[in-house]
Amino acid sequence: MADRRILDLPATVLRERLATGAMRAIELTEAVVARVECLGAATTGFAWFDAGFARRQAASLDQFRGRGRALGRLHGLAVAVDDTIDTAWIPTERGFAPLQGRVPEKESAIVERLRGAGAMVAGKTRVAELGVGDFRRDDENWGSPSATPDGAAVAVATGVVPLSVGLDGRSALVGSAARAGVTGYRPSFGAISRRGALDLVPSLSAPCVFAPNVAGVALLAEALFGFDAADTATALAPHPRLLDHAGSAPPVVPTLAFVRTPWWDCAGTEMQEAFDELIVALGERCFEAPLPHIFADGRILAERVMLAEMAKNLTGIRQRHPAALSPMLSDMLAEGDAVLARDYLAALDWRTVLYAGLEAVLERCDAIVTPAATGPSRDGEGTEDATAFNALWAFLGVPSVSLPLLETPDGLPMGVQLVGRRGDDARLLRTAQWLETSFQQEMQG
DSSP states (O other), rough: OGGGGGGGGGGGHHHHHHHHTTTTTHHHHEEEHHHHHOOTTTTTTTTOHHHHHHHHHHHHHHHHTTTTTOOTTTTTTTTEETTTEEEETTTOTTGGGGTTTOOOOSOOOOHHHHHTTOOEEEEOOOOOOGSSSEEESSSEEEOOOTTTOHHHHHHHHHOOEEEEEEEEEESSSHHHHHHHHHEEEETTTTBBOOTTTTOOOOTOOOEEEEEEEESHHHHHHHHHOOOOOTTTTTTOOOOOOOHHHHHHHOSOOOOOEOOTTTTTSSSOOHHHHHHHHHHHHHHHGEEEEEOOGGGGHHHHHHHHHHHHHHHTTTTHHHHHHHGOEEEEEEEHHHHHHOOOHHHHHHHHHHHHHHHHHHHHTTTTEEEEEEEEEOOOOOOOOOTTTTTTTTTTHHHHHHOOEEEEEOOTTOOEEEEEEEEETOOOOOHHHHHHHHHHHHHHHHHHO
16 A cells, blocks of 8 residues: 655655665655545646556656666656646646647657656646636636636645646746645746747746745756747756755845835735734844835736737637637737737836836845735635736746745635745745745744
């Protein structure tokens, strides 16, 4: 019988055991299968899961190790991939009924790098409609994406996999991680290739990785970073050692800038009160930094770009399957059609201006601290302001990470979001690791 307790170990510990031979890939895979069968694929966030396929991958990885071959940095680790990311010969239906049965023949860049690093693709997790719309509850009803955490976050939260990855097309996955109570990391724009993924918002979208802790997201992201000529947002650069950097001690105690953002009033009472306590606890290590009023237009500009690009890139889908679109997505695409070219281009230009203003804050601190979501996910209730604390950072292409450090009196998770300079992901993860460790020590003390 599989020991499901294996899955309670951190990804870095599992990696070490798999690398040294203290654990075989098939043992970890059997634990994954047992937990999915116990909880159910839908409960664990999977849209597609095949136990036989998972076992065949694990057996192949164990044979590979048995031949004495060099091992990848993710050897034997189970990683869930969301359903907007193509996986060769595995259904990739993108949360859209007319695409049921779609099976790509080529791997996406993300899956290529996972396999190259020795990971076991555990399955495909559910996504919102085409990655940007509503979640389908049944054949006739739709559910708010703000009330339904993304499947990649749920798979980690339920403990069926130690790591997962999804494509963040609507600036919502960091908030989804916060509501699920896991660590979610969205790297700097262009850090990870989107080739082979459903990239409907190419000016803003970026992959997002999930794990129970900072070390886990650093481990996975490090394997995925890199240049890809097929994705013009990527660039040739030295490969970052994110895990080593995240695990290193900061040269000095980090300084955080508390930024309420112009959407502070969107946060619920529980979130505002929790942050008041957090800022007091951080003491001299944190100062409040208000953003200039011009940032209030940031969400409007981000939405303008998002809607215009979605309308353009979904033209074919709308022509072939107009009746299959949810009312919400249909309305969004209609709004995108109405965006004028001059307004779209002007919105893109504003990113340079706003980033310059943000740099003035980041020069004074190691990272910005702000809520990751408006509040906890309670009783399936959604909110129109679900991306209030995420859209600006996605628009500016800066890295952000949500840490599950806060909770409501009734035990629901609330995320603390850290934001760093564009391209300075290693420093952001080191600061996040410091904050995570500080909280753990305070809880134990």
